[in-house]
Amino acid sequence: MAVGRVTVPVRSPRLVPRPRALKVLVADDHCVLLEALTQLLAGRGLHVVGAVANGQRAVLLARQRRPDVVLLDVVMPVMGGLDAARHILRATPRTAILFLTGYAEDHVVLEGLRIGVRGFVVKAQGADELIQAIHDVSAGAVYVSPCYSRTLLQALARGHPAGPKPLSDRELQMLRLIAEGKTAKQAAHLMSISVRTAECHRARLMNKLGIHETAGLVRYAIRQGWIVA
Numbered sequence: 001m002a003v004g005r006v007t008v009p010v011r012s013p014r015l016v017p018r019p020r021a022l023k024v025l026v027a028d029d030h031c032v033l034l035e036a037l038t039q040l041l042a043g044r045g046l047h048v049v050g051a052v053a054n055g056q057r058a059v060l061l062a063r064q065r066r067p068d069v070v071l072l073d074v075v076m077p078v079m080g081g082l083d084a085a086r087h088i089l090r091a092t093p094r095t096a097i098l099f100l101t102g103y104a105e106d107h108v109v110l111e112g113l114r115i116g117v118r119g120f121v122v123k124a125q126g127a128d129e130l131i132q133a134i135h136d137v138s139a140g141a142v143y144v145s146p147c148y149s150r151t152l153l154q155a156l157a158r159g160h161p162a163g164p165k166p167l168s169d170r171e172l173q174m175l176r177l178i179a180e181g182k183t184a185k186q187a188a189h190l191m192s193i194s195v196r197t198a199e200c201h202r203a204r205l206m207n208k209l210g211i212h213e214t215a216g217l218v219r220y221a222i223r224q225g226w227i228v229a
Helices: 031-043 055-065 081-091 106-115 127-138 150-158 169-179 184-191 195-209 214-224
Strands: 023-027 047-052 069-072 096-101 119-122
Touching (some): 023 055, 031 127, 096 127, 195 214
Parallel strands (some): 023 069
């Protein structure tokens, strides 16, 4: 009896699509650190879409390249980290902002989280923690370095961060001009408002911040990253 040939169909292996590498934009005014971060992130499988030295450049590139995560320093020239974060979140609300900083004071962290920043990583932490934080914030989680105070962590747990009242755009502009040494008359001219209105903005921002002398306002502006010492 002839035995017929039996053909067994061979199924081609199912192709599993590779996950897309996260797009990360990095901003830090220390050139050596910026280069090291770029190499570290690329070596860990992340796609670095830009590396810039100030917040203004970070805002421009974020608008153009729509990164998944923007890694920002708090204090940078031209435009500080918090200001850059505000602009980026308005332009690309799906982008996760993560601060990498030497150490930011608690009120800076609270203000950052209030405006929608997803995390703060201290530069003293290891590379593994930074990479994990990037993946966490890209997935919608919030990451705050455990070195921050218990008061801050308790405020986060309650979901009601209690920081200074947010300043209006005019008050922010006035704060920067005061920190640059401008008089009320000079500020009024630059803002195209009356001297009386400029003095009102100055008084209102002092009351909001609880700071009633120029030196204190300058220190506050430096801590927020709005000016560089």
